[in-house]
Amino acid sequence: MSTGQLTDQAAGTGTSATSPSRPPAKTPRRPAPLRIRRARAFYVFTVPWVIGFLALTAFPLGYALWLSFTNADGLSPNTRFVGLENYREVFSDPETMDSLWRTGVFTAITVPLGILAGLLLAVLVNQPIRARGVFRTLLYLPAVVPPVGAALTFKLIFDRDSGAANGFLDVFNVNGVSWLVDPYARWVLIMLTMWTVGNGMIISLAGLQDIPRELLEAARVDGASPWQSFSRITLPLLSPVIFFQVVTGIIGSLQTFAPLLMSLSPTPAGVTGVPESNYFFMIHVFAQYFANGRYGYASALLWVLFAIICVVTFLIFKLSKGAVFYSVEPEQAKSKPRTIGDAR
Amino acid sequence: MSISGTSLGRRQFLAASAGAALAATALPGCAASVDDGSSGGGSGSGKTTTLTVMSTDDEKKVFQAAGKALGIKINFVGNDATKLNAMLAAKNPPDIVRGLGATDTPYFAARGLMADLDPYFAKSSVLKASDIDPVNDVWRFDGEKQGAGPRYGMAKDWSQDQMLWYRTDMFEAAKLDPLSETEPLSYDELLDLGRELTKRRLGKVKVYGLSSSGLGTFTQLMGMTASAGGSLFAEDLLTVDFSSPEALKALQWYLEYAQADIGPNVANPNPDGWDWPTFQAGRMAIASDGYWFGGAIGGDAKVAKVSRFAPAAQLGSNRISPCFGATGYWIPKDSKNKDAAWKLFEAYFGGKPAEDRAAGGWGIPSLKSLRSKMPQDTAFQKQAFKVQEEELKHFSVLTFTPYTQLTALDAVINKVLPKAIKGKTSAGKVADQLNSLMNEQIAKGKEALG
Numbered sequence: 001m002s003t004g005q006l007t008d009q010a011a012g013t014g015t016s017a018t019s020p021s022r023p024p025a026k027t028p029r030r031p032a033p034l035r036i037r038r039a040r041a042f043y044v045f046t047v048p049w050v051i052g053f054l055a056l057t058a059f060p061l062g063y064a065l066w067l068s069f070t071n072a073d074g075l076s077p078n079t080r081f082v083g084l085e086n087y088r089e090v091f092s093d094p095e096t097m098d099s100l101w102r103t104g105v106f107t108a109i110t111v112p113l114g115i116l117a118g119l120l121l122a123v124l125v126n127q128p129i130r131a132r133g134v135f136r137t138l139l140y141l142p143a144v145v146p147p148v149g150a151a152l153t154f155k156l157i158f159d160r161d162s163g164a165a166n167g168f169l170d171v172f173n174v175n176g177v178s179w180l181v182d183p184y185a186r187w188v189l190i191m192l193t194m195w196t197v198g199n200g201m202i203i204s205l206a207g208l209q210d211i212p213r214e215l216l217e218a219a220r221v222d223g224a225s226p227w228q229s230f231s232r233i234t235l236p237l238l239s240p241v242i243f244f245q246v247v248t249g250i251i252g253s254l255q256t257f258a259p260l261l262m263s264l265s266p267t268p269a270g271v272t273g274v275p276e277s278n279y280f281f282m283i284h285v286f287a288q289y290f291a292n293g294r295y296g297y298a299s300a301l302l303w304v305l306f307a308i309i310c311v312v313t314f315l316i317f318k319l320s321k322g323a324v325f326y327s328v329e330p331e332q333a334k335s336k337p338r339t340i341g342d343a344r
Numbered sequence: 345m346s347i348s349g350t351s352l353g354r355r356q357f358l359a360a361s362a363g364a365a366l367a368a369t370a371l372p373g374c375a376a377s378v379d380d381g382s383s384g385g386g387s388g389s390g391k392t393t394t395l396t397v398m399s400t401d402d403e404k405k406v407f408q409a410a411g412k413a414l415g416i417k418i419n420f421v422g423n424d425a426t427k428l429n430a431m432l433a434a435k436n437p438p439d440i441v442r443g444l445g446a447t448d449t450p451y452f453a454a455r456g457l458m459a460d461l462d463p464y465f466a467k468s469s470v471l472k473a474s475d476i477d478p479v480n481d482v483w484r485f486d487g488e489k490q491g492a493g494p495r496y497g498m499a500k501d502w503s504q505d506q507m508l509w510y511r512t513d514m515f516e517a518a519k520l521d522p523l524s525e526t527e528p529l530s531y532d533e534l535l536d537l538g539r540e541l542t543k544r545r546l547g548k549v550k551v552y553g554l555s556s557s558g559l560g561t562f563t564q565l566m567g568m569t570a571s572a573g574g575s576l577f578a579e580d581l582l583t584v585d586f587s588s589p590e591a592l593k594a595l596q597w598y599l600e601y602a603q604a605d606i607g608p609n610v611a612n613p614n615p616d617g618w619d620w621p622t623f624q625a626g627r628m629a630i631a632s633d634g635y636w637f638g639g640a641i642g643g644d645a646k647v648a649k650v651s652r653f654a655p656a657a658q659l660g661s662n663r664i665s666p667c668f669g670a671t672g673y674w675i676p677k678d679s680k681n682k683d684a685a686w687k688l689f690e691a692y693f694g695g696k697p698a699e700d701r702a703a704g705g706w707g708i709p710s711l712k713s714l715r716s717k718m719p720q721d722t723a724f725q726k727q728a729f730k731v732q733e734e735e736l737k738h739f740s741v742l743t744f745t746p747y748t749q750l751t752a753l754d755a756v757i758n759k760v761l762p763k764a765i766k767g768k769t770s771a772g773k774v775a776d777q778l779n780s781l782m783n784e785q786i787a788k789g790k791e792a793l794g
Contacts, residue, residue, distance in 0.1 A: 071792050074433040075455045078794030159615045161548050161627075175547035178612060181762065268425045269560075272755035273613055276762070290426050291751040292785060293792075295433075 061306075068300035073293040086300035096301065099284040100308075106186075106280060107253040110193045115245045118200025119238070123230075125201070126208045136205070143198035151261035154192050155180065180262070185275040189259055200245055207241030208234065239324045247316055251309055259283050281305060392417050393684045398431075398438040399423055399673075406700075407440075410691045416684055425751075432457055437676035439685040445483040445499050445670035446490075446742075447563070447750040450581075452674070453485040454746035454793060458496040459675040464686045465495055470694035477502070477710045481741055482670045488581070491741040497674030498693050501707025503634025504665040504735055505558050506567050506656035508534075509641070513650040514541055514551070514629040523654035525731045531568065531597050534630070534657045538606040541629035552628040553606040555619045561598070561610055561761070562753045563668040564632075568594035570742055572660030581745040582790060584753075584782045586775035594659055595778075596771040603765055611762040623647070632657075634667070638728045639706030642719065653728040655735050665738040672710065708732065747789035756781045 031037070068086055072079040090096055125136045142150070157164045158179035166176035179188050211234060219229045235242075259278035263270040268290035274283050285305070288298035394417040397407045404420050411418040421427065423442055431437045443452070452458050465471055479502045486493025508523065515522060518541055523529065529537070538554030558564055565586075566576045574590025577583070586595055601609065607628070608614035616622060619631040620640045624647050631637060641651045656665040673692070675685045692698065694711065702709040702717040705725065709715055718732075719725045744750070756778060764774045 071788075073789065073792040074429050075452075075457060076792040076794065077456060078792065080792075155615050160612065161550070162615075166548055170546055170548070173546065177547075180613075180615070181611060268749075268751045269754065272751055272758045273610075276759070287755060290429060291749070291755050292788075293429075293749060293752065294788065 064299040064302055067296050068303050070296045072295040072299075074289075074295040075293065079296075082296065086297045087304070089297060090300055090304050096281075096284060099279055099281045102277065103254055103256070103280040103282075106190070106256070107250055110190055111246065111249040111253055113190075114194060114197055114200050114249060115204075115242060117194060117197045118245070119204045119242070121197065121201040122204035122208055126205060136201075139201055140198035143196045143202075145195075147196075147258065148261055150192060150195055151258065154188060154195075155262060158188050180275070182275045182277045185262075186277040189262060189278050192258060192262065193256075200249075203241055203245060204238065207238045211237045236325045240326055243316075243320055243324045246320075247313060250312060250316065254305065254309055254312070255282055256280060257282055257286070260286060393681060394419050395440065395681055395685055395688055396421055396438040397440045397688075398428060399440075399442040403442070406697050407688070407692070410688060410695065410697055414684075414687055414691060416688055432676065432678075435678045437678050439679040439681050440673050440675055440688060442671065442673055443497065444668075444750075445480070445497055445672050446666075446668050447744045449483050449485050449496055449674075450490060450744050450746035451749050453494075453496050454487065457677055459677045459679060459682055460494040461496060461498075461675065461686070461689075462494050464689075468690060468694075470690045471498070471711070475711050475713050477708070477712055479667055479670055479708070479739065480672075480710055482667065483672065483674070485746070490743045497672050498689070499670035499672035499710040500693070500698075501636070501701055501709055502667050502670045503636040503707050504656060504732075504739060505634040505668045506564070506632055506665060507634050507731075507735060508630055508632055508654040508657065509623070509637050510630045510652055510654060511623070511626070511628075511647075511650050512652055514626070518629075522652060525653075525727070526655065526734050528655040528663065529657045531657050531659045535597065535601055535604065535606075538601070538630060539604055542604075542606040549605060549607075550627065552608065552622060554601070554630045554632070555607040555614070555622070555628055556598075556601055556632050557608055557614070557619075558632045558634075559668045560750065560754050561757045562750060565591070565594045565598060565757075566742055567656075567664070567666050567668070568597065568659045570666065570740075571656075571658045571662055571664050573662040577743065577745055581743065581747065582786060584745075584779060584786070586778045587772070590660065592771050592775055595775055597659065599761075599765060599771055599774065602761070603768070609765070610758050611765040634669075634707075635705075635728065635732050636707040638719075638725070639704055641724065642705045642722075648722060648724045651724050653724075653731040655731065656738075663738050664740045665735050666740055666742045668742075670710075671707075708736075745786060745789075747786045747793060752785050752789075753782055756785065 032040075069081055069083060070079050071082050071085075121139055125132055125139065129135070145153075156162075158166075160166060160176055160178045160180065163179070165179060169176060177184060179185070215233050215237075216229055219233055224232070259274050259280055260271055260283055262278070263274045268287075271283060271287045271291050281301070282305075285298050285301045288294045288301060392415065395411065396419045398421045399407065400423045407420065408418050421438055428437070428441060437457075443449075449458070465473065465476075476498070480495070480498050481491040483497040483499065484491055484493050484495050508529075510523060512522060520537065520540065534554065534556075538552075538556075540553065541551065542549060542553035543551040556564065569576050569588070569591045572590035572593055574588045576585065576591055578585060585591060598609075601607070602611055605612065608619075608622075614622060619628060619633055620637065622628040623631050623637075624640070624644055635653070638651075638653065641648050658664075673689065675682055675689065679685055698709065698711060698714060699717055701707070702714040703719060705719040705728075709717065718729055720729050760774060760777045760781065763769065764777075
């Protein structure tokens with residue numbers, strides 16, 4: 001019998017081992033201490049997420065890790081343990097390295113461009129102009145269009161022989177361009193990515209509206225120019241918002257699937273038709289899984305990407321120190337938070 | 345943290361969550377393994393059998409109606425290769441699966457994923473061996489080649505996929521004679537025709553002279569090589585050889601075709617994904633598609649009036665006219681309801697759905713007895729039927745490798761050929777690249793298969 005049980009018996013029931021026949025005296029049930037009730041509520045509310053995380057994230061991650069050490073093709077009966085062979089191939093396969101490089105270049109172009117364009121649009125629609133709401137809606141609308149729909153529209157617009165883009169060039173007697181194949185396909189994809197710049201605009205706009213007016217007015221009274229106000233007040237106060245966009249933008253861009261949506265169809269057959277300049281890392285992963293049936297190798301690719309994302313994110317956090325200004329220091333959040341029911 | 349005897353500790357909580365998560369992961373598999381009347385197919389046991397059918401949306405109502413007549417509930421899953429792979433890997437496959445007999449059969453059969461249907465065929469009074477069209481041999485695989493061994497599936501209908509449809513209005517405008525109904529063109533003649541029929545403006549092709557893509561580039565090169573008397577695959581199906589004189593000739597032709605820019609190709613794919621919208625819009629003069637294309641043509645009276653059918657072009661003297669699809673259905677080995685699935689299979693292939701398909705003109709029926717139902721009402725249908733009947737003599741089965749999927753080989757082609765087309769690389773160098781990359785892919789597949 002454990003100490004806990006003894007304690008329970010003594011405190012909860014009031015019975016003792018020497019009088020087993022006597023019925024326990026009924027005492028009014030005391031409510032559980034607040035700390036326990038709070039803990040219970042915490043577990044009740046988090047359990048669905050934890051189950052979801054374990055079943056849909058932790059288990060697949062673990063399974064993919066196991067697959068990455070095998071030559072599994074998903075269907076063949078003779079799956080064999082190959083050790084680190086798949087990982088060795090990841091770093092020696094020129095196609096993988098090229099796709100990683102292309103993804104990096106794409107990220108280096110689209111993330112800053114997207115943040116800059118979003119910020120510019122946010123500054124514009126934050127001005128006290130007429131029909132400001134209409135402009136905000138119009139600029140945000142493309143971000144609401146499902147990516148598949150946007151990709152289809154772009155395919156139709158940029159089709160070499162029947163697309164609107166070449167139809168426009170035709171008016172000026174300019175030769176048509178094969179937009180959807182190399183070397184132009186990359187630029188069409190960048191345009192497609194910029195199409196959803198409304199997302200960044202909304203986030204930056206929220207950040208702009210959070211900046212206290214008094215600060216800008218004080219700067220103006222002190223003789224600061226609009227650029228000085230923007231660069232010395234607005235930008236520093238927006239830095240947490242920009243930092244958030246940098247981190248999520250980089251992670252999203254490294255995982256982008258957009259080229260597949262612009263191919264003939266987002267299927268194993270369609271992935272084979274993605275132009276080389278848009279053959280990014282995740283497209284390579286999809287092709288290895290479903291076009292080539294190399295589950296083991298594709299799983300190793302995914303784990304490498306996971307590691308790259310972790311390293312990149314860690315580096316961004318390290319490098320951003322001193323460049324991101326919080327109106328409330330994050331360190332303060334480390335102190336014990338006040339919660340509902342707190343006696344203080 | 346142990347809060348107290350009455351509350352849940354963090355470790356217990358995590359352990360319980362992990363247990364629940366594992367259960368959540370395993371439950372779908374358990375649910376699927378519940379056999380709710382596999383021996384039936386009807387409602388004899390008091391329970392309604394549910395079959396999972398994976399097919400394209402246009403077949404949903406057909407299967408649902410056939411299932412209703414048999415007292416079988418249909419759980420329809422849209423055709424999705426990635427989902428199928430996942431379901432097969434989880435040993436929880438659909439009960440009936442749509443597939444390409446010509447290229448899927450060796451791959452899935454070699455991995456032991458397809459149910460041997462010979463015992464069912466032997467007992468069937470609906471699908472008799474004497475009535476089954478020879479094209480269904482592509483659904484057989486003996487471990488080494490197609491056309492022999494157990495029957496794993498059946499074609500819903502089929503076509504000889506390198507035959508040609510052309511628009512007479514465009515031929516007349518270009519002052520060209522209509523094509524022969526019996527004598528095939530050579531590929532060189534076809535290329536010349538394509539060049540003559542192509543119309544351009546400012547770097548854009550306004551009218552494609554010829555679409556040669558059909559059902560994919562690899563299969564096209566495979567058929568061309570065979571018609572020149574060669575074979576892309578080695579006898580053991582473990583390697584491809586694009587360097588043989590016959591394969592090089594086919595490759596050279598394709599490079600010329602793509603460089604001539606007279607039709608959709610790997611360097612300039614058709615955004616529609618297939619030929620019909622372009623053909624219908626009067627922007628394509630010749631389309632290399634099988635009899636099935638007539639189903640689309642039959643739906644547009646104006647296009648039907650100016651459309652005609654012609655034999656498959658030949659690269660050499662070995663006249664053949666293969667089928668690269670033979671799209672049909674198979675029953676996975678791990679299906680939990682094989683008997684009921686067979687009943688539905690029989691109804692679909694031998695009942696009213698089969699008759700309706702035969703009359704629809706979307707392919708040649710896979711039962712010989714249904715051939716008389718092929719549409720012959722309009723002039724274009726009569727002409728197509730006549731040409732098709734003649735072409736049947738030249739049908740042959742081309743064996744595909746069991747070690748990799750067609751998509752993997754097409755992926756290599758799409759990687760290598762666009763550069764070669766733009767860079768004007770010689771066919772010999774392209775052949776070496778294709779050999780190297782494809783054989784590596786096949787070797788990896790062989791290793792996984794054991």
